[in-house]
Amino acid sequence: MKNIKSIKTIKFLALLFVSSIAFVGCSSDDDHGDDHDHEEELITTVRYTLTNGTDVVTLEFQDLDGEGGAEGTFDVSGPLTANTTYSGVIQLLNETESPADNITLEVEDEGDDHEFFYTPTISDITVSKDDLDEDGNPVGILTTLVTGGAGTGSLTIELIHEPTKPNDGTSINAGGSTDIEVTFSIEVQ
Amino acid sequence: MGVLIAISSFSYSQNCNYIFLGEVKDFHDGTAIESATIHIKESDTYLISDLDGKFKIENLCSGTLTLTISHIGCETKTVSYSIENDVFKIISLEHHLEELNEVVVNSHLKTEGTSIEQTLNKADLEKYTDKSLGDALNSVSGVSSLNTGNTIVKPMIHGLHSSRLLIINNNVRMFDQEWGDEHAPNIDINASNKVEVIKGANTLKYGSDAIGGLILIQPKRYVARDSLFGSTMLSLNSNGRGGNVNSELIKTYKSGFYGRIQTSYKQFGDFEGPDYKLTNSGLKNINASARIGYRSFEKGFDAYYSVVSNELGILQASHIGNVNDLVTAINSRTPRVIEDFSYDIDYPKQNILHNLAKIEAYKRFKNFGKLSVQYDMQINRRKEYDLRRGDLANTPVIDLRLFTNSLQTNLNTDAIDNLKLDTGVLVRYQQNDAISGTGVSPLIPDFEKYDASIYAIGNFDLNDSSELSAGARYDFTRINAEKLYNLTDWEETYNYDELFPQFETNTVENSKILTRPEFTFHNISANVGYSKQFNNNISLFVNYGLATRVPNPSELFSDGLHHSAARIETGLLTLNKEFANKFVASLERNNQNFGFSISPYFKHINDYIQLIPVGITTTIRGAFPVWEYNQINAQIFGVDIDVNKKITDKFNYKGSISLLKGENLTEDIPLIHMPSTNFTNSISYYNDELNQLSINLTHKTVLQQNEFPDYNFYTFNPILQEDVYVDISSTPPAYSLFSFNSSVSFKAFKTGSLKLELNVENLLNTKYNEYLNRQRYFSDELGRNINLKIKINY
Numbered sequence: 005m006k007n008i009k010s011i012k013t014i015k016f017l018a019l020l021f022v023s024s025i026a027f028v029g030c031s032s033d034d035d036h037g038d039d040h041d042h043e044e045e046l047i048t049t050v051r052y053t054l055t056n057g058t059d060v061v062t063l064e065f066q067d068l069d070g071e072g073g074a075e076g077t078f079d080v081s082g083p084l085t086a087n088t089t090y091s092g093v094i095q096l097l098n099e100t101e102s103p104a105d106n107i108t109l110e111v112e113d114e115g116d117d118h119e120f121f122y123t124p125t126i127s128d129i130t131v132s133k134d135d136l137d138e139d140g141n142p143v144g145i146l147t148t149l150v151t152g153g154a155g156t157g158s159l160t161i162e163l164i165h166e167p168t169k170p171n172d173g174t175s176i177n178a179g180g181s182t183d184i185e186v187t188f189s190i191e192v193q
Numbered sequence: 194m195g196v197l198i199a200i201s202s203f204s205y206s207q208n209c210n211y212i213f214l215g216e217v218k219d220f221h222d223g224t225a226i227e228s229a230t231i232h233i234k235e236s237d238t239y240l241i242s243d244l245d246g247k248f249k250i251e252n253l254c255s256g257t258l259t260l261t262i263s264h265i266g267c268e269t270k271t272v273s274y275s276i277e278n279d280v281f282k283i284i285s286l287e288h289h290l291e292e293l294n295e296v297v298v299n300s301h302l303k304t305e306g307t308s309i310e311q312t313l314n315k316a317d318l319e320k321y322t323d324k325s326l327g328d329a330l331n332s333v334s335g336v337s338s339l340n341t342g343n344t345i346v347k348p349m350i351h352g353l354h355s356s357r358l359l360i361i362n363n364n365v366r367m368f369d370q371e372w373g374d375e376h377a378p379n380i381d382i383n384a385s386n387k388v389e390v391i392k393g394a395n396t397l398k399y400g401s402d403a404i405g406g407l408i409l410i411q412p413k414r415y416v417a418r419d420s421l422f423g424s425t426m427l428s429l430n431s432n433g434r435g436g437n438v439n440s441e442l443i444k445t446y447k448s449g450f451y452g453r454i455q456t457s458y459k460q461f462g463d464f465e466g467p468d469y470k471l472t473n474s475g476l477k478n479i480n481a482s483a484r485i486g487y488r489s490f491e492k493g494f495d496a497y498y499s500v501v502s503n504e505l506g507i508l509q510a511s512h513i514g515n516v517n518d519l520v521t522a523i524n525s526r527t528p529r530v531i532e533d534f535s536y537d538i539d540y541p542k543q544n545i546l547h548n549l550a551k552i553e554a555y556k557r558f559k560n561f562g563k564l565s566v567q568y569d570m571q572i573n574r575r576k577e578y579d580l581r582r583g584d585l586a587n588t589p590v591i592d593l594r595l596f597t598n599s600l601q602t603n604l605n606t607d608a609i610d611n612l613k614l615d616t617g618v619l620v621r622y623q624q625n626d627a628i629s630g631t632g633v634s635p636l637i638p639d640f641e642k643y644d645a646s647i648y649a650i651g652n653f654d655l656n657d658s659s660e661l662s663a664g665a666r667y668d669f670t671r672i673n674a675e676k677l678y679n680l681t682d683w684e685e686t687y688n689y690d691e692l693f694p695q696f697e698t699n700t701v702e703n704s705k706i707l708t709r710p711e712f713t714f715h716n717i718s719a720n721v722g723y724s725k726q727f728n729n730n731i732s733l734f735v736n737y738g739l740a741t742r743v744p745n746p747s748e749l750f751s752d753g754l755h756h757s758a759a760r761i762e763t764g765l766l767t768l769n770k771e772f773a774n775k776f777v778a779s780l781e782r783n784n785q786n787f788g789f790s791i792s793p794y795f796k797h798i799n800d801y802i803q804l805i806p807v808g809i810t811t812t813i814r815g816a817f818p819v820w821e822y823n824q825i826n827a828q829i830f831g832v833d834i835d836v837n838k839k840i841t842d843k844f845n846y847k848g849s850i851s852l853l854k855g856e857n858l859t860e861d862i863p864l865i866h867m868p869s870t871n872f873t874n875s876i877s878y879y880n881d882e883l884n885q886l887s888i889n890l891t892h893k894t895v896l897q898q899n900e901f902p903d904y905n906f907y908t909f910n911p912i913l914q915e916d917v918y919v920d921i922s923s924t925p926p927a928y929s930l931f932s933f934n935s936s937v938s939f940k941a942f943k944t945g946s947l948k949l950e951l952n953v954e955n956l957l958n959t960k961y962n963e964y965l966n967r968q969r970y971f972s973d974e975l976g977r978n979i980n981l982k983i984k985i986n987y
Contacts, residue, residue: 045585045632047813069704070634071754071761071812072819073679073686100703110583118582123912160911165514165580166530175912176521179529181580182514185815187911 128152353405393777
């Protein structure tokens with residue numbers, strides 16, 4: 005008798021278990037948006053503006069149709085002046101929207117998960133980061149760029165998502181995944 | 194539950210004068226089973242059990258006695274005894290759930306007389322209760338898998354997968370966005386009773402495009418008797434610190450009605466390689482299925498519903514930004530993110546919900562045949578999440594919902610002697626909805642697909658030992674899609690404005706053009722099969738098939754960035770259908786003492802669609818390789834060999850080897866992603882009298898794939914100011930793995946049983962990489978896992 009009873013209990017418990025999970029399984033969300041408004045959230049533009057008084061140089065990369073399609077375009081407004089200290093600001097924009105969406109603000113909000121890296125090939129140029137995230141580590145939206153002697157080369161700007169922070173200041177050792185990587189040809193004269 | 198109980202014995206010294214008394218009982222309620230057939234192997238004679246389930250064998254010599262006991266509705270059972278004196282044994286037959294531990298390579302019950310197939314029965318499937326369908330199928334020779342990490346496992350037959358493989362679940366063809374390489378079939382292995390891998394056969398009933406083969410997932414047929422039974426199984430694992438619990442309950446009635454309810458819950462945290470944790474590789478699954486039906490000879494119905502809900506973590510280190518990140522990952526040999534163990538499933542991840550419902554009914558007409566009608570419906574919702582920023586952090590990058598429903602009929606006429614004819618029609622409507630709000634241009638656009646098919650298959654019994662089958666099928670397919678193209682891609686890169694001006698609309702916005710591509714395909718496919726039985730359990734099967742496959746939506750339309758592969762994948766509207774000629778043969782010997790199967794195959798595929806790298810594009814994220822679909826002529830050939838041998842009474846050997854060669858005939862180079870030569874050896878010990886103790890040691894070696902196409906390239910790294918080599922093609926070295934399995938069964942409660950299993954996978958904690966794992970650049974495969982399973986039948 006005892007055995008039969010325990011069997012019944014087990015069967016009952018099994019049934020309870022089965023039906024409870026079945027309900028959980030069925031209640032999964034299946035929300036349905038059918039408006040077919042496939043608005044894209046892109047970063048179309050990287051604009052690095054360097055200012056020293058009236059000496060303003062902008063480095064801009066623009067790819068309005070995103071990955072694929074037409075290739076992006078690079079635009080450098082002019083040469084940098086030798087032995088000059090520029091204050092730099094970087095902007096990430098989505099220009100498919102009007103007015104353009106400023107994505108730099110999102111990076112700023114999540115500063116502890118992001119860092120900009122500036123890598124010039126002209127050894128005289130130094131870039132220092134002037135802003136800090138909530139943990140006191142640099143973010144790199146605001147920078148100071150100091151030029152030395154004349155020369156030509158390139159400047160690569162990277163935005164790394166989830167880098168190791170703090171790091172040694174180079175993107176190679178910062179890990180993370182690359183959200184932005186653009187390389188501008190620059191000239192110092 | 195101890196199936197056998199030795200009661201008493203008498204001692205005689207004389208040879209050939211022993212008596213064996215047997216009693217056949219129902220495993221569950223102990224009632225006597227009359228009219229069971231008992232085959233005595235040694236003398237090749239048959240006996241029938243009497244009203245009390247008893248039978249008697251006289252004049253036995255000392256030595257081994259092997260009996261095969263079968264009864265309608267019961268699992269056939271083979272037992273052997275060593276006869277040294279008179280013996281009385283109770284033999285219990287199982288009428289449900291367990292197929293017991295029969296050591297046979299193939300089951301004789303084929304879907305079709307001429308088909309070349311291999312079967313995984315319930316006991317095989319239970320080993321994989323907390324794994325996936327792909328893992329279970331991997332144990333079949335000739336079947337491998339294309340993996341993304343260790344939880345997304347796509348089965349592959351003879352190097353072919355995705356749309357070239359038909360998966361039929363409960364007579365419903367699965368449509369779960371199977372076109373993607375990282376889309377695993379949404380099937381709960383615990384819901385099925387038997388899985389058949391059909392390499393060559395008349396698969397025309399299910400579709401015209403089974404170039405690779407067919408995977409048939411079969412439910413159990415229940416015996417019409419009043420009974421309530423079930424089982425619960427718990428599986429726990431050291432690697433991933435998780436497991437699975439599965440329960441099922443079945444009610445059957447003498448009238449023919451039956452019902453079954455089943456559910457499983459699975460959860461794992463981060464898995465571990467031999468050297469480090471694989472951060473964010475955990476998963477969470479909830480599955481449930483319910484079935485009700487009625488079955489009699491004349492008529493019946495079957496209704497089935499299942500829901501599979503998967504949340505799969507994707508190795509965090511595999512999220513990379515551009516090709517330089519990929520180079521860093523390939524060169525570093527350790528994942529870039531290694532964190533402490535956690536059950537959390539963070540981004541990137543996949544969330545998939547698959548609903549499947551069907552209802553089928555049949556009626557038999559006298560002197561004519563059996564007519565079945567089936568309606569089925571599937572909804573597959575796939576959300577893929579990536580690491581994102583700001584408001585979109587919790588929004589999926591891919592959100593697709595595929596709705597499929599079909600109505601089909603099958604008429605099986607057997608009124609003519611020696612000829613069985615199956616004819617049927619099918620209509621299907623499919624709709625893909627690229628759910629808006631992802632903030633990303635959808636990888637697969639909105640589309641509607643209409644199918645209509647008609648087929649006829651005949652099976653002729655030529656004589657007692659040979660059978661011929663032949664069939665043909667016609668398919669009509671129409672695809673209507675709506676997709677935004679980059680104007681530059683449409684007009685310049687692919688020249689679609691001249692090739693397909695009829696698809697254009699006048700809507701151009703943000704440098705994108707709205708298009709309405711429409712395609713119509715007509716497909717003819719055919720199949721011929723022949724089988725012949727020889728003496729000594731040897732049989733020969735030969736099969737020829739002509740299969741055609743319409744390009745899938747991913748091949749036609751896909752357009753976008755794949756983060757884990759750091760590549761942009763682009764479909765092509767100009768693709769034609771694939772056209773395959775395939776030959777498969779098999780020579781088999783089905784015997785417990787020494788059995789084998791040698792199965793060579795040859796497939797020639799015209800306009801084989803493949804995805805290969807074609808160049809590099811510069812984006813705001815840096816450089817990306819662009820992968821495009823193209824079409825070539827391909828051929829794949831090879832052989833699968835299985836051997837089983839009884840070493841002694843209790844020891845058995847099983848081995849298999851698969852050899853395959855895939856060639857791109859157009860360019861005279863190897864095909865990409867073809868499985869390399871692999872072989873397995875396993876030794877098992879089984880003792881029925883010692884609580885069905887089973888111990889198994891298995892070894893598997895996978896050799897390095899030396900035949901692969903070289904798609905490596907150089908890319909300029911602006912930080913290092915140098916060209917770096919991107920080695921995406923080289924294959925990992927050979928590896929060998931050992932695994933250990935053991936199990937015992939006990940009698941528990943009154944009519945139930947308790948089964949315990951202890952298993953160890955990757956026994957030596959070997960560090961290895963597999964060519965067919967898309968994440969081989971980012972981490973090693975799994976290290977050692979210790980698994981404990983407890984199963985209660987009640």
